[in-house]
Amino acid sequence: MIKVGVNGYGTIGKRVADAVVAQPDMELVGVAKTRPNFEAEAAVRKGYPLYAAIPERSDAFREGGIDLAGEVEDMVMASDVVVDTTPSGIGAENRELYRQYDTPALFQGGEGADVADVSFNARANYDAAEDAEFVRVVSCNTTGISRVIAPLEEHFGVEKARVTLIRRGGDPGDSSRGPINDILPDPITIPSHHGPDVNSIFPELNIDTLGVKVPATLMHLHSFNVTLESEPTAEEVKDVLSDESRLFLVPGTAGIDGTGKLKEFAMDTGRPRGDLWENCIWEESVSVEDDDLYLFQSIHQESDVIPENVDAIRAVLGRETQEDSMELTDQRLGVGLESVFDGMRKRLTPYQ
Numbered sequence: 001m002i003k004v005g006v007n008g009y010g011t012i013g014k015r016v017a018d019a020v021v022a023q024p025d026m027e028l029v030g031v032a033k034t035r036p037n038f039e040a041e042a043a044v045r046k047g048y049p050l051y052a053a054i055p056e057r058s059d060a061f062r063e064g065g066i067d068l069a070g071e072v073e074d075m076v077m078a079s080d081v082v083v084d085t086t087p088s089g090i091g092a093e094n095r096e097l098y099r100q101y102d103t104p105a106l107f108q109g110g111e112g113a114d115v116a117d118v119s120f121n122a123r124a125n126y127d128a129a130e131d132a133e134f135v136r137v138v139s140c141n142t143t144g145i146s147r148v149i150a151p152l153e154e155h156f157g158v159e160k161a162r163v164t165l166i167r168r169g170g171d172p173g174d175s176s177r178g179p180i181n182d183i184l185p186d187p188i189t190i191p192s193h194h195g196p197d198v199n200s201i202f203p204e205l206n207i208d209t210l211g212v213k214v215p216a217t218l219m220h221l222h223s224f225n226v227t228l229e230s231e232p233t234a235e236e237v238k239d240v241l242s243d244e245s246r247l248f249l250v251p252g253t254a255g256i257d258g259t260g261k262l263k264e265f266a267m268d269t270g271r272p273r274g275d276l277w278e279n280c281i282w283e284e285s286v287s288v289e290d291d292d293l294y295l296f297q298s299i300h301q302e303s304d305v306i307p308e309n310v311d312a313i314r315a316v317l318g319r320e321t322q323e324d325s326m327e328l329t330d331q332r333l334g335v336g337l338e339s340v341f342d343g344m345r346k347r348l349t350p351y352q
């Protein structure tokens with residue numbers, strides 16, 4: 001069993017912890033937090049050993065009536081791998097702690113690429129993580145773009161990708177973030193940081209990205225224009241994309257017209273926390289004009305990186321092949337939505 005510690009128990013950390021518990025080859029050593037708040041309560045209720053991320057604050061947990069399993073160092077020492085899911089910038093500060101105990105660590109996309117030896121996306125570069133000291137699972141947006149680029153490169157070749165990202169302002173619980181009544185070019189300079197970040201996965205890719213922030217919390221939306229090296233039909237592109245378990249082609253028949261209904265759909269299908277681990281690509285948007293491909297996709301920022309973190313745990317230890325790890329992760333989490341609509345595709349015409 002692979003022993004996994006999760007340092008930081010917020011949006012990403014709580015989902016990584018649940019995903020680790022769902023794997024047959026992993027054991028959750030515990031999770032670390034700085035404060036005895038509602039998330040600490042939830043971790044304890046789930047039976048997850050809870051460690052104090054800042055030892056001097058251990059007393060606050062005791063005063064709050066929450067039992068600790070120890071301090072973060074104890075968790076790191078007992079782990080084969082630590083997944084660092086602390087806020088952007090804290091991960092880099094934690095590197096020395098992991099190095100001290102010779103424990104490989106995974107960081108998240110809020111850290112700079114130089115925090116790790118390798119930036120990781122399971123579909124694109126699984127093997128590159130093997131034996132690395134530190135691995136960075138790229139951000140939700142970079143993950144979403146990489147999952148589309150990988151099959152397009154393999155099947156059709158990519159001459160140039162242009163992606164405009166309509167970014168959610170904050171997560172649903174981020175009450176201090178915005179905008180609340182504005183549309184911001186963010187970053188205002190071009191390219192946005194996403195293009196160079198995608199290049200940390202595909203160094204040779206010619207890609208430009210533009211970012212916009214809007215008053216929404218549910219998901220991001222990407223508008224793609226990819227100039228291909230060949231001229232497939234839209235149907236051929238859809239066939240290739242629909243073969244990927246982490247890409248979900250939202251059928252026109254579903255009547256899902258935006259991110260609100262996507263989230264409603266996720267909750268209706270019983271997804272934990274309404275999570276959508278897959279890129280949600282609107283099937284009707286997939287269009288090809290000569291060698292230019294266009295499509296819209298939505299990315300659930302809180303959850304698309306979760307399967308990638310699980311795969312990165314195996315990859316860094318050299319366990320399982322890329323294909324076997326992705327298949328196991330998907331099966332244990334329940335990734336893959338195509339089958340939900342199989343019957344519906346046959347029965348309905350668009351938007352009936």
Ligand SMILES: NC(=O)C1=CN([C@@H]2O[C@H](COP(=O)(O)OP(=O)(O)OC[C@H]3O[C@@H](n4cnc5c(N)ncnc54)[C@H](OP(=O)(O)O)[C@@H]3O)[C@@H](O)[C@H]2O)C=CC1
Pocket residue numbers: 007008009010011012013032033034035037053054085086087088089090108109110111138139140171301302305
């Ligand atoms: N949310 C998103 O959409 C995505 C985020 N990411 C990246 O994932 C990382 C984590 O983001 P996210 O989960 O959203 O952040 P959150 O703020 O939701 O969670 C981070 C948690 O870490 C805890 N924390 C703070 N300081 C420390 C510390 N020193 N040691 C241990 N825990 C600490 C905080 O809880 P407390 O202080 O209560 O312990 C907080 O809840 C970032 O790099 C982010 O960029 C990647 C993809 C998507």
Ligand SMILES: O=C(OP(=O)(O)O)[C@H](O)COP(=O)(O)O
Pocket residue numbers: 109110139140141142167169194301
């Ligand atoms: O960490 C994330 O969001 P946040 O920094 O806006 O909270 C997401 O991964 C999106 O980040 P990005 O738009 O910088 O790729």
